[in-house]
Amino acid sequence: MEGNPITKVATFQGVQITGVTVSQQGRLFANFPRWHENLPFSVVEVLADGAYRPYPNEAWNTWHGEPKENTFTCVQSVVAHGDSLFVLDPASPMMKGVVGNAMLYEFDLFTNELKHQWAFDKSIAPEKSYLNDLRIDRDAGKIYITESGVGAIIVLDLKTGVPRRLLDDHPSTKSEDVWLTVEGDKWVKDGEKPQMHADGIALSNDRKYLYYHALTGYTLYRVPTQALTDEGLEASALAEKVENLGMTTAPDGMIFDRHGNLYLGDLESNSIMVRTPEGEFITFVQGAEIKWPDTFTIDQQDNFYFTTSRIHEAVGDISELEFHIFKVPIIGVRGS
16 A cells, blocks of 8 residues: 555645645645744645635734734644534644643634634643644534643533543553654654653544544553543543553554544654554555654545644754645555
C-alpha cells in the first residue's frame, strides 16, 4: 500500500498547518495555530483549485493582540460533522499559556454563521492546558476532547453545555519518558525533551469506545464511552475501565475509516500506519514528503486527507517552509 498515489491538494508557504477536515458536502477546511508571529489567518476553506479563503470571514481571522469576542486566538483543530464545522481554540498563543478561556465554536455550514460556542474555564482548561483535538457523538450529545498540555480527556455535554475534565491523574493521558527521533534527529523543543500528553483521538464506529494516545509515547489506550459519560462513576472506577492496547508508532493524528481500520501517524518514519480490527499493523503510505503527518480526515468517496505540520522543523523563521494537505485514496486496506 506504500504505492498508493499521493496528491498534493494545497500548499501554505510560511504558514504552519495542523488541522484538516472535509464536510459531507465535500467542503475542505484547514486551520493554523498561532505558534509564530504574523499569522495571516486561523481557519480557511480550501477551494477545488487549491486556493483558500479565511473562514467564516476575515474578521474572525484578524488578531488584535489579545482575545476578543468573535475572533480566533490559537486554533488547533477543525472538525466537520453533519451540517456544522467545529473549531477548537485552546487560546494559548505560542503555547505559552491560556489567555482568557479556551473555546469551542460551532458554525452552520449552510449560513457560515456562528451557531454555538462553549467556553472552558480554568477548572477545565487550566493555564498550562492545550485542548488538542475532538470527536463528536451527536446521538449521545457528547464531544470528547484531548488535552495535551497537562494531560486529560474533556467530555462536553451538548445538552447542558457543561464540560467535565477526566483521567487527568491517569498515566494513559500522560507523556511517556521517550525521545522521538524524527528524520534522523532527536526532536528537541526549547532545548528540552518534549512532553506532549493526550493528543491523538478517535471514536469507534459504534461509538462505544474512545481511543487516544499521547504524542510523545508509544502506547494506545481506549476507554468505554459509557464510562466517560457516567457522571456517577468515581475517578478510580473510571481508571479501571481504561484498556492498554499495546505498543504502536508515535502518532499525532488518528482516525477510523468506515471498515473499522484505525489510522495512526508514524512521526518517526515519515509514514501513516493502519491498525486493523484484528490488531495487525500495515503501512498505509510512506515517503519523504510525509513530514510529521498531523491530522486526518476522510471524505465520502473514501479519500484520505492529511496535513504535514513539520513540527520538528518549524523553529524560528518558517517563511521558506512549505506545509501541505495531501490526499490518498483508501485502497488495499482491509475491507476497502
